[in-house]
Amino acid sequence: MAPVAMRSVAKSLSEAKPVSYWLDDPGKPAAQPALTADERCDLLVVGAGYSGLWTALIAKERDPGRDVVLIEGKEAGWAASGRNGGFCAASLTHGLANGLARWPDELARLEELGARNLDAIEEAVARYGIDCDFERTGEIDVATEPHQVEELRELHEEARRLGLADGSQWLDADALRAEVDSPTFLAGLWDKDGVAMLNPAKLAWGLKRACLELGVRIYEHTPGLALARAGAGMAVRTPYGTVRARRVALGTNVFPSLVRRIRPFTVPVYDYALMTEPLDEAQLAAVGWKGRQGLGDSANQFHYFRITPDHRILWGGYDAVYPYRGRLDAAHDDRPETYLKLAEHFFTAFPQLEGLKFTHAWGGAIDTCSRFSAFFGTAHAGKVAYAAGFTGLGVGATRFGADVMLDLLDGADTERTRLEMVRTRPMPFPPEPFAWTGITLTKWSLARADRRGGHRNLWLRTLDRFGLGFDS
Numbered sequence: 265m266a267p268v269a270m271r272s273v274a275k276s277l278s279e280a281k282p283v284s285y286w287l288d289d290p291g292k293p294a295a296q297p298a299l300t301a302d303e304r305c306d307l308l309v310v311g312a313g314y315s316g317l318w319t320a321l322i323a324k325e326r327d328p329g330r331d332v333v334l335i336e337g338k339e340a341g342w343a344a345s346g347r348n349g350g351f352c353a354a355s356l357t358h359g360l361a362n363g364l365a366r367w368p369d370e371l372a373r374l375e376e377l378g379a380r381n382l383d384a385i386e387e388a389v390a391r392y393g394i395d396c397d398f399e400r401t402g403e404i405d406v407a408t409e410p411h412q413v414e415e416l417r418e419l420h421e422e423a424r425r426l427g428l429a430d431g432s433q434w435l436d437a438d439a440l441r442a443e444v445d446s447p448t449f450l451a452g453l454w455d456k457d458g459v460a461m462l463n464p465a466k467l468a469w470g471l472k473r474a475c476l477e478l479g480v481r482i483y484e485h486t487p488g489l490a491l492a493r494a495g496a497g498m499a500v501r502t503p504y505g506t507v508r509a510r511r512v513a514l515g516t517n518v519f520p521s522l523v524r525r526i527r528p529f530t531v532p533v534y535d536y537a538l539m540t541e542p543l544d545e546a547q548l549a550a551v552g553w554k555g556r557q558g559l560g561d562s563a564n565q566f567h568y569f570r571i572t573p574d575h576r577i578l579w580g581g582y583d584a585v586y587p588y589r590g591r592l593d594a595a596h597d598d599r600p601e602t603y604l605k606l607a608e609h610f611f612t613a614f615p616q617l618e619g620l621k622f623t624h625a626w627g628g629a630i631d632t633c634s635r636f637s638a639f640f641g642t643a644h645a646g647k648v649a650y651a652a653g654f655t656g657l658g659v660g661a662t663r664f665g666a667d668v669m670l671d672l673l674d675g676a677d678t679e680r681t682r683l684e685m686v687r688t689r690p691m692p693f694p695p696e697p698f699a700w701t702g703i704t705l706t707k708w709s710l711a712r713a714d715r716r717g718g719h720r721n722l723w724l725r726t727l728d729r730f731g732l733g734f735d736s
Contacts, residue, residue: 273607276621277538282598284347285539285578285624286465293469295339296476299483300504305333307673308500308509310488310522312336313345314658315515315651317471318666321388323513324478326670332480333507335500337487337519341468344518344658347628349537349568349580351403351558352467352659354382354458357685358636359657360428361419366635367685374685375428381664382460389462392477394470396463397573403459403558404435404443404452411718412562413451420453431457444553446613454557461558461570464659491522491648498647511673514650515666517658518631519592523643523650528692529633530653531590531699536602536627537580538610539572540620548575550616564710567609576623579610585627586703589696597627630656635690637661640668649673653690 281288307323309316312334320334356378357363363371389398407413423429433454435443440452476482483502490501497510500522514522518532543551558570560581567581583602587593603625611618633639633653638661640651649672651665658665668686671678680686693699709724720728 270608272618273611274604276607276611277600277603277625278621280538280603280622280625282625284465284626284628285576286350286463287342287346288624289465292465293472295484296482298485298504299335299502299507302505303333303481303507304331305481305507305509306331306511307333308498308507308512309334309515310500310512311515311517311519312340312468312472312482312484313343313515313517314468314471314662315517315654315665316513317341317345317468317475317515318663319513319515319669320475320480320482321471321478322663322666323670324475324480328478332475333509334475334480334482335486335488335502335507336482336484339484340472340482341465344628344630345468346465347537347626348464348656348659349558349570349578350462350464350659351568351570351657352382352385352398352460352462353403353657354378354660355657356381356637356661356664358655360423362636364422366637367683370684372426372428373679374683377664377680378660379458381667382458382660385660385663386460388474389467389470392470392474394467394474396466396470398460398462399556399573400457400460401556401558402431402454402456403560404440404454406440406449406559406561407451408448408561408563409714409717410450415718416451416453416562431455442552443555443557444559445551445616447615448613452559459558461556462659463572467659488516488522491644493644493647498644510647512648513666513669513673514648514652515662517652517654518629521650521652523648525643526641526650526652528695529639529690530631531586531633531693531703532592532629533632534583534585534587534596534599534627534629535580535656536583536599536606536625537578538603538606538622539624540577540579540617541623543575543577543617543620547617547620551614563714565707565714567606567613569613577610577614579606582606582609584707586700586707588700590699592629596629598625599627602627630654630658632656633690634693637685638665639689640665640672640686641689642672646673646675
């Protein structure tokens with residue numbers, strides 16, 4: 265890109281606030297008071313992101329008499345749940361291709377359970393009056409390179425062969441650009457039913473309100489510091505008190521698990537996003553986007569993008585930054601070099617929007633695991649359950665994970681607990697410095713593959729053979 269054009273790109277970021285657009289909302293609810301005394305309950309849920317909020321809510325729906333306490337280290341929805349793109353997908357397997365590679369024999373069941381889970385989210389949003397701009401518009405996977413066209417076509421044909429293509433539509437370049445116009449678009453695969461768009465922070469805040477209305481006791485600014493057995497149950501120590509519970513559900517995800525042996529199974533990866541100012545009528549006409557679908561390109565280092573009800577465009581992804589030794593640090597939430605790269609890519613995709621400015625630029629950590637979709641389990645003789653490793657598709661899948669954790673804590677034999685996906689765990693990451701070295705080499709190899717027509721080098725092919733076929 266020419267220096268003058270790059271200066272123009274940089275200027276687009278001149279007024280961007282380094283905070284999540286979703287969380288920068290005057291309607292944000294006040295935090296609940298911190299725990300300052302000992303508590304007892306039937307079920308303690310740790311973490312008030314989507315995973316913990318859904319678990320607490322469904323626990324009360326299943327048994328209104330169950331005494332439920334939810335603790336959160338900061339405020340509900342402040343981390344990944346309030347910083348994502350707002351794509352609520354039915355997929356429980358991080359997409360059809362990943363599911364086919366890992367659980368081909370039960371993929372049809374997983375797809376069915378995922379569809380039912382998305383329906384249940386839509387029903388809960390309506391039942392509890394959660395104003396989160398829920399729109400079931402679907403998502404288009406976009407090819408921007410010739411090899412991606414063939415890969416998408418092959419995936420579509422495989423889905424049709426397996427009877428899993430209902431609700432999907434192939435779009436050639438003209439049909440795709442009639443939906444959303446970019447000169448970089450070559451073809452697309454539109455999942456019309458399996459993805460909804462929403463405001464992620466408002467979903468978290470609405471779930472918090474629903475939990476309170478059902479009698480869940482929520483304590484914010486109350487981190488869980490240690491987990492230990494206590495008589496017939498468990499105890500979690502917090503800064504100003506201890507919660508004793510018959511059962512504990514851990515929804516801590518990217519943060520270090522209170523079950524230490526689970527920690528090697530996830531690593532944090534920092535993801536980044538930009539939000540534009542509202543488009544005017546001429547700009548809207550230039551891009552189309554009347555269907556309001558979410559979109560994502562098909563590169564290894566991919567972008568995701570969507571339009572909001574007030575006509576802003578969110579543009580995120582591409583860089584996936586793993587901090588050395590996996591250390592979580594708020595300093596990683598703001599990364600100007602990534603913002604500049606994302607802005608450059610944005611104006612390459614939408615040159616007709618030159619001059620548009622970004623109002624917000626932010627980042628945050630997500631938890632990923634080596635199979636790119638959640639894993640589940642129990643500890644302490646079944647008194648503790650966990651779900652983690654959602655790898656960026658947790659807006660929808662966390663509700664399914666909540667159901668799984670509650671099934672496991674109840675010792676129930678259900679269609680969920682019988683799944684191979686639920687009964688098995690991913691391969692753990694190696695200790696440092698091997699994890700950092702491997703992840704760095706993988707990122708380099710993925711970028712190289714994107715530049716070379718999708719050709720995967722020996723390193724990536726080796727990972728594929730071991731079921732570790734990373735993407736960003």
